[in-house]
Amino acid sequence: MYVEIACRVLLGTVLLAAAVGKVSGRYAYREFTRSVRDMGYRPAGPLAAAVVAAEFTAVVLLAVIPRAGFLLSAALLLAFTVAVATNLRRAGATCRCFGRTAAPLGRHHVWRNAFLVGCAIAGALAPAGPVRPGEALLAVAGGLLTGVLVVMMDDLRFLFGASRRT
Numbered sequence: 001m002y003v004e005i006a007c008r009v010l011l012g013t014v015l016l017a018a019a020v021g022k023v024s025g026r027y028a029y030r031e032f033t034r035s036v037r038d039m040g041y042r043p044a045g046p047l048a049a050a051v052v053a054a055e056f057t058a059v060v061l062l063a064v065i066p067r068a069g070f071l072l073s074a075a076l077l078l079a080f081t082v083a084v085a086t087n088l089r090r091a092g093a094t095c096r097c098f099g100r101t102a103a104p105l106g107r108h109h110v111w112r113n114a115f116l117v118g119c120a121i122a123g124a125l126a127p128a129g130p131v132r133p134g135e136a137l138l139a140v141a142g143g144l145l146t147g148v149l150v151v152m153m154d155d156l157r158f159l160f161g162a163s164r165r166t
Helices: 002-022 026-038 044-064 066-086 107-125 133-151 153-159
Strands: none
Touching: 002 026, 002 044, 002 066, 002 107, 002 133, 026 044, 044 066, 066 107, 107 133, 107 153, 133 153
């Protein structure tokens, strides 16, 4: 049960940050839409809107219907993984995953998304059981901390000097 709680919080944090970052202003949304177009996906406008809507929907589902939230999260993150992997060699392709930065696409984005897909699967398959408040709070804190680290991955890579695609 605690794995499910941690995974719900982790995925909810990441997907909420992604959706909010993309719609935090006209510039952020326009740049996200441009990054979709630059990756070769058309029509970019409706596809960008669908991505944001799916991210918000996954967050809500994780809160109220966890199994459906995990399934939507896994599907969405798997699609992101495929999109990033197929665009790694495209010059100038950027990750506007969280709306605020334009990090060049790298293998680390594929690994990040694969990790998140794994979390969605683990959360969906986690056994149910009684929940004790102390342990639940620890699971929430762990999921939240991990989610924040995932969201800040590109910033942390820059801070610690990662200069090549990995």
